[in-house]
Amino acid sequence: MIYFDRVSKIYSDATPALHDITLGIEPAEFVSIVGHSGAGKTTLLKMLLAEETPTKGKVFLQSIDIHSLKRREMIYYRRRIGVIFQDFRLLPHKTVYENVSFAMEAAGRTDKEIESDVPHVLELVDLGKKFWSFPNELSGGEKQRVAIARAIVNQPDIVIADEPTGNLDPLNTFEIIQILKKINDFGTIVILTTHNKGIIDSLGKRVISMDEGKIIRDSKEGRYVL
Amino acid sequence: MFVHIKRIIRSGFFNFFRNGFVSFSSILVMLVTLFVIGSVIFSGAVLNSTLETLKDKVDIRVTFVTTAEEEQILDLKEKIEALPEVENVSYTSREEALIIFKERHGDDQLILQALEELGDNPLGSSLNIKAKEPSQYESVANFLQNKEPLGSSGVSIIDKINFFQNKTAIDKLSNIIDSSEKLGFIITIVLVIMSVLITFNTIRLAIYISRDEISVMKLVGADSSYIRGPFVVSGILYGLFAAILTLLIFLPTTLWLGDIAKRFFVSFNAFDYYMSNFLEIFAIIIVSGVAIGAISSYLASRRYLK
Numbered sequence: 001m002i003y004f005d006r007v008s009k010i011y012s013d014a015t016p017a018l019h020d021i022t023l024g025i026e027p028a029e030f031v032s033i034v035g036h037s038g039a040g041k042t043t044l045l046k047m048l049l050a051e052e053t054p055t056k057g058k059v060f061l062q063s064i065d066i067h068s069l070k071r072r073e074m075i076y077y078r079r080r081i082g083v084i085f086q087d088f089r090l091l092p093h094k095t096v097y098e099n100v101s102f103a104m105e106a107a108g109r110t111d112k113e114i115e116s117d118v119p120h121v122l123e124l125v126d127l128g129k130k131f132w133s134f135p136n137e138l139s140g141g142e143k144q145r146v147a148i149a150r151a152i153v154n155q156p157d158i159v160i161a162d163e164p165t166g167n168l169d170p171l172n173t174f175e176i177i178q179i180l181k182k183i184n185d186f187g188t189i190v191i192l193t194t195h196n197k198g199i200i201d202s203l204g205k206r207v208i209s210m211d212e213g214k215i216i217r218d219s220k221e222g223r224y225v226l
Numbered sequence: 227m228f229v230h231i232k233r234i235i236r237s238g239f240f241n242f243f244r245n246g247f248v249s250f251s252s253i254l255v256m257l258v259t260l261f262v263i264g265s266v267i268f269s270g271a272v273l274n275s276t277l278e279t280l281k282d283k284v285d286i287r288v289t290f291v292t293t294a295e296e297e298q299i300l301d302l303k304e305k306i307e308a309l310p311e312v313e314n315v316s317y318t319s320r321e322e323a324l325i326i327f328k329e330r331h332g333d334d335q336l337i338l339q340a341l342e343e344l345g346d347n348p349l350g351s352s353l354n355i356k357a358k359e360p361s362q363y364e365s366v367a368n369f370l371q372n373k374e375p376l377g378s379s380g381v382s383i384i385d386k387i388n389f390f391q392n393k394t395a396i397d398k399l400s401n402i403i404d405s406s407e408k409l410g411f412i413i414t415i416v417l418v419i420m421s422v423l424i425t426f427n428t429i430r431l432a433i434y435i436s437r438d439e440i441s442v443m444k445l446v447g448a449d450s451s452y453i454r455g456p457f458v459v460s461g462i463l464y465g466l467f468a469a470i471l472t473l474l475i476f477l478p479t480t481l482w483l484g485d486i487a488k489r490f491f492v493s494f495n496a497f498d499y500y501m502s503n504f505l506e507i508f509a510i511i512i513v514s515g516v517a518i519g520a521i522s523s524y525l526a527s528r529r530y531l532k
Contacts, residue, residue: 049445072449079447089442093244105233106448150446 001027001189002048002158007057009043009213017043019213021057025191030184032200033193034224035210041193044210045160048191049081050074061157079107082151082159086166088143090135090150096122097131100149107154121149125179141172148179158189165196173199200224234452238459248432249464255428256468257475259421260515264472266414267507268480268496273410275494277403284396286355286363286389288370292320294350294383302373303353309369311362316354323349350385360400363389425518429464430526433457440530454527461523465515472511476500 002025009018018040025031033041046052047059050066058065061077069077090099097118104114122128125145135143144164151159161180165173177199184190194200200207200223207222208215217225242249290299300317307315318326324347331337341348357363367389389396433440436457443453477500484497500507 075447075449078445083445089438089445091439091442093241093439098240102443102448103446106443106446106452108230111229154447 001025001062003060004044004047005058005060007047007054007059009040009047009052010055016213018047018054021213021215023208023215023218025189027189028184028187030181030190030203030205031192031208032203032205032222033191033208033210034195034200034226036226039210040213041210042162043213045162045191045193048158048160049083050077079154080157082154082156084144084147084151084159084161084164086163088135088140088147088167090143090146092135095132095134096127096138096146099135099146100153103150103153109154117153118149121153124182125149126175139172140167141169141175144168144172144176145179148176148183152183152188156188158191159183161190161192163193163195165194165199177203197224230452231455234455235459238456238463241456242460242463245432245460248435249460252425252428252432252464253468253471256425256464256515256519257471259425259518260468260472260511261475262417262421263514264476264507264511266417267510268483268499270410270414271499271503272494272496273406277406280399281360281403284360284363284399286357286367286370286387288353288355288387289385290350290352290383291381291385292348292350296351298383299351299353305373306353306355306366306370309366311357311359311366313356313358315356318352318354320347320349320351323347323351360396360403363396364393422518426522426526429461429519429522433523433526433530437530440527444531450531453531454524457523457527458520461519461521462516463519465517465519466512468519469512469515472515473508476507 002023004021004023007018007021008016010016021040021044033044035041043052047054048066050069053067059067061080064077066077091102094102100118100121101114104117109117119128119131122131125148127142127145127149130138130142135146138146144167148164159180164180165176168176173196180190180192181203192199204221206220207217207224209217209222209226211226296319303315303317306312327349328338328341355366357366367387370384370387440453480496480500484495
């Protein structure tokens with residue numbers, strides 16, 4: 001469903017961030033990407049989000065070359081992907097409920113859909129009692145769960161989680177991963193990057209290891225090996 | 227479409243109130259801008275009314291010799307009135323001149339006694355000529371000199387034209403009026419441009435603070451109108467609040483200024499002017515506030531939407 005066709009990215013200082021990456025991801029797959037900092041994981045995800053354009057090669061979602069999309073089409077394309085960051089990136093002046101409903105409003109959904117879906121999704125991430133809290137009133141784990149709720153509320157095809165547990169304690173880390181697994185069980189592609197060996201080893205899903213902009217290992221039911 | 231607009235407006239309101247401190251400081255800066263614009267309106271009015279008063283005081287007085295016949299004078303009056311530069315001409319007869327003179331010196335027994343001694347009325351009749359513009363007095367005076375009507379004795383009936391005594395003063399005044407109008411205009415433009423730029427920058431800063439939010443909104447798949455709209459709504463609210471505050475502040479200010487100004491410009495009362503032109507000033511201030519707020523927000527948010 002996702003296909004990287006010989007993608008390279010060279011930044012202005014001439015060191016390649018990605019080097020000739022060819023990679024396919026099937027529907028409903030759970031893929032973890034591991035590697036040292038600077039191995040190219042984040043650049044790879046940015047390619048998929050079309051935040052970066054490849055220097056060489058193409059990235060496809062189904063048969064769409066995502067870097068040839070026009071502005072308007074890009075907005076629709078982005079709505080098919082939910083993103084979760086290490087630093088949460090919630091809207092600070094909106095409540096938990098509004099942070100999630102914003103994604104639906106932006107996608108042009110009706111008030112009725114929003115009223116029925118947002119509480120449902122917030123229950124799913126166990127935030128049923130925090131609807132009207134602002135982000136600064138939440139713990140790190142709660143913030144990340146809001147971010148997940150926002151990422152999945154539009155039922156995206158793909159959820160990208162870029163080191164989602166980097167700022168969390170082990171218990172919250174465990175909960176976040178459980179939620180991601182649940183999302184994957186519904187048939188959504190989940191792409192996860194992490195430095196946490198324990199997570200990878202317990203998942204038992206596909207693991208892609210990267211180093212210096214290249215894929216050095218790609219194994220089904222892999223383990224955390226660098 | 228309607229839902230879209232409703233959501234943008236609601237979101238703009240929420241941003242405005244939840245970003246309390248940013249809104250507060252933006253309103254303060256905009257208040258200064260609108261206050262400058264308002265002050266420009268007032269000082270323009272003060273200048274105009276002062277100039278009008280001064281212009282009003284300038285005229286040409288043609289005094290006639292005592293032997294001049296009234297008929298001749300009235301004939302001349304008609305001719306002067308026919309000039310395009312002339313606003314009006316008023317005739318003061320010898321008898322009227324005497325009454326005015328006596329009234330003016332009513333307390334001065336010495337002068338009144340001297341007048342009694344003379345027996346005859348020593349004052350000539352006169353014409354007061356008012357031109358439409360101070361700069362036109364010269365041509366009126368020239369007309370009078372060239373047309374100098376002769377009395378029956380073959381001597382000019384005009385005793386004197388005070389324009390030639392006052393010429394330098396009148397010239398100076400026309401110059402002052404001219405340059406103060408020009409200077410006022412330039413100062414106005416500069417002040418307005420400066421304060422608009424400051425406001426624009428403040429709003430840009432307010433949006434700069436939100437640049438991360440904007441990038442998140444983009445990532446969630448919001449289109450630009452949906453991201454920018456709430457900023458524009460907040461900008462309009464800044465303008466609206468600042469405008470209302472400005473209008474309120476002008477109430478005590480003009481009242482206070484009115485008292486002071488009375489001592490200098492007898493004819494101008496800032497408070498009365500404010501009250502009688504309230505609708506116009508209200509419209510100018512509100513429209514400027516809203517326009518500056520909306521346009522600044524629109525332009526400032528554009529940067530982060532690319």
